[in-house]
Amino acid sequence: MFYREAGDFSTTYAEDQQTFPIKFDRYRYYVVLFVAIFVIPFMVNDYWVNSLFLPFLIYAIAAIGLNILVGYCGQVSLGTGGFMAVGAYACYKLMTAMPDVSMFIHILLAGVITAAVGALFGLPSLRIKGFYLAVATLAAQFFLVWLFNRVPWFYNYSASGQISAPERDTFGILITGPNTDAWATYMFCLIFTVGSALVARNLTRGSVGRKWMAIRDMDIAAEIIGVNPLRAKLTAFAVSSFFIGISGALFFSIYLGAVEVGEAFGIQKSFLVLFMIIIGGLGSIFGSFAGAAFLVLLPVLLKIVGVDWLGWPTDIVAHLQLVIVGGLIIIFLIAEPHGLAQLWRVAKEKLRLWPFPH
């Protein structure tokens, strides 16, 4: 019924190697894309965009980035918040230095700058492994946040120490600042999210991705069969930081508009993104989306149920959220270490055989 490969014949190599080889899967993907591009922008208002769609799209990019590093290359990083801050501040400096250049270019350049910083902090990964490395990336997290807090050049000597996005447009459409339209910011982020997912998906199934996975599975063995660990690890850090930098830039310029670095890009953010990929599924692009959606929706749902329906004070709901998230992490690690993505795979397999499972 669903997900049948019967009758689906590939006649060219290109067809055989496409991302979604099963016809049903491919059309489902087109439908999702169609809805995202042609339906949602005409229906959304400010509340929907700001509380659901923007955080989802932006966190999805960050999760894809971290998933490349942790899920595909096996290098655990707790410095995501710091790298997002690099993206945000790079974007801010570019926006204020070159007001006439399109935002697309600024965001991409912010990603490139973050990639360079990420590769720099990835250097120790050649010597240290496992949770030694995880703790070493904390150095990046704390150092970068301190740097942006203390060096006035980064926030253009503003009195508050905050950075706030000036009004910028792209192709004549305003996308940053307070007077933006909901659909414009949504579309802008959607373009980056779809682009990131495409690039990441194709990188991970190409030769770079296979090298990363070889390093993840056993780095010494990978070295012996001819994978250069220096190249593989540093490209993983660079590519991962590129996506995280883009998400940081979008997070600052489109979503928040004004940012205080310790608050927006603290260590909590690093953990949040790490939790997204654990819950969503390590080593899966779909998992990054699922995890981001889950952890963006959960607080909203809890707030609706706890505060609006039951009338509990907000602090109790916030604490309950910690308990639930922590508990879910443990449950997922015990019951389904491959996360929501694995549940999705199982569901697909079931659907393929339905209604005759034997």
Add this chain to the structure above:
Amino acid sequence: MPEQLAFTIEVFMNGLMAGVLYALVALGFVLIYKASGIFNYAQGVMALFAALTLVGIMEGQVPFSHLINAILGTEVHHFGWHVPAFLAIVLTMVVMIALAYCVQRFVFRYLVGQEPIILFMATIGLAYFLEGVGDLMWGSEIKTLDVGLPQGINVWIDEFTFEATGYGFFIDNLDIVASIVAAILVIGLVMFAQYTKQGRAMRAVADDHQAALSVGVSLNFIWILVWSLAGFVALVAGIMWGAKSGVQFSLSLIALKALPVLMLGGFTSIPGAIVGGLIIGVGEKLFEFLIGAPFLGGATENWFAYMLALVFLVFRPQGLFGEKIIERV
């Protein structure tokens, strides 16, 4: 004695004292890591949880009072009694042992044999869970913890150094107590590990799980024991930090500092935790005093420890006292 040198020595001394407190938290990490190979990120939150519980019991708070009030619409807050500090510490220890049992029974029993990094992430989840439970149980406002430890400047040292050098050193009584407690704790733990039956079993498990299992050591019991010990260390650390800066969320972030301490000292070495703690404590205070505050705009304490550990690890990946890492395919 020139003023600058006297200041530097004072900063050095205070760094040593701070280092003792870092070492105290780091000890808990080492205990669990040695026995079960779990890198327990939640150690800091355990210290926070222990301190919260101690304050809650001493003040006679009703656990989960906010939640109960929200659900049932009641107005309960306190039982109306005050528990003496000693009894409260014993009761808190009981809570920590119960926690150790639950952690072993409901979490890590199901994760035996998983990769270390998975276990690490599970402890991050545990940290979030515990933090939420601690806040739900006892409320999240900043609390003061007073178990009768001496506090404030040590007058004797102040006068003595003033006579000797012309400059009175400021050293907090609490820091001195903390150093003594840490010393007793370390000696106690080493004695326990060396000379008791359970201690010997603990070392056997640390050495080789399967060999220990085959000679009849109960892994479950040892792990609960180790988590309880770590809970005890967390309680001591929580009391010290809580008395110093109040019981609040930042307690668990201070405990994060124990991570670079461990990386310097090596994950498997108790003396390493102490030496690492002292190096980090002295290093970050001196750096802040000599370089950070005058040239870099201050607050370098936030990252100096991590950077030091990072640079150090590049040259010696197993830490100062860690065992040599040998990898085979």
